[in-house]
Amino acid sequence: MPTIGFVYPDHAAEDDYPLAERMLGDDTALRVEHIYGTDLHAVPELLDLGSPTRLSDGAALLAKHAPDAVVWACTSGSFVYGWDGAAEQVAGLSEAAGGLPASSTSLAFVHAAQTLGLRTVAVAASYPGDVAKLFADFLGRGGIEVVSAAAADIDTAAEVGNLPAEQVVDLAVSHDHPDADALLIPDTAMRTLALVDDLERRLGKPVLTANQVTVWEGLRIAGLARTYDGLGTLLRTGGRR
Incomplete structure (x- = not known):
């Protein structure tokens, strides 16, 4: 196995x-x-x-x-x-x-974006702004341009884990960008797996979640x-x- x-x-x-x-x-x-x-x-x-x-x-x-x-x-x-x-x-x-x-x-995230041939992305992050910026900088080092980076300013992983599905969807949909090849949602504390296909249908582009x-x-x-x-x-x- x-x-x-x-x-x-x-x-x-x-x-x-x-x-x-x-x-x-x-x-x-x-x-x-x-x-x-x-x-x-x-x-x-x-x-x-x-x-x-x-x-x-x-x-x-x-x-x-x-x-x-x-x-x-x-x-x-x-x-x-x-x-x-x-x-x-x-x-x-x-x-x-x-x-x-x-x-x-x-x-x-970098390997997935590179494999899919993504050049530009939008980021819908749960983090405070300074931490979200570090993620954008990291993606840049991997050759991925961040055209929009939103920070929800949630302080702890426990709070993120308690977000209801509809709030996760709202966070994602409201922070897409028309110039982005894909939307990235970068927190493993956020439940996203059951939502990915629906988000891709709504946005018409790949969605990568943590x-x-x-x-x-x-x-x-x-x-x-x-x-x-x-x-x-x-x-x-x-x-x-």
Whole structure:
């Protein structure tokens, strides 16, 4: 059984992963283990959340699942390290996981956008403005132009996890931009997997969300080149348009 392991911070929208496993509908197992820190969307706290020690602890927890690949399922706790720091972060996670392929949600967004050939994007972020800007800067380092970046100024992941679906949809639809090839929603604390197809129909373009790209990245780095319905353009096409 192919198995992807996810290191997930605290508790918010981790139920997107068993939902994704059901939606994949094959023999792929998605296993989540938690690490704990403060869930505040602030730079010092996010640097602590994504520290080597915490991610090593997560890798150790995943070992019992014998995963084929591991992913740090946190956007802000990866892009806050910057482009080079995010690469070093996943290299450390790979080493802690015994040399397994490893990645993070921030890198997954860049890889997904590059694979789909996206040049311009709009960002509908739950974060405070200073943190949202760091995400836009990170995307820029990956060669992706951010034509619009909205920040909802929500301070904690717990608050984001409690957003009702209709509020998530409103956040997304109201912050699209006509010049954007796609809309990005970058918080793994936000439940989005059940909404992606509907959002794409409304907007008429690809929508990339944190938990969606994290699942796709895990499949990609594990060498599972498959396509799936119900999870947006990215997984329906396997990233090929």
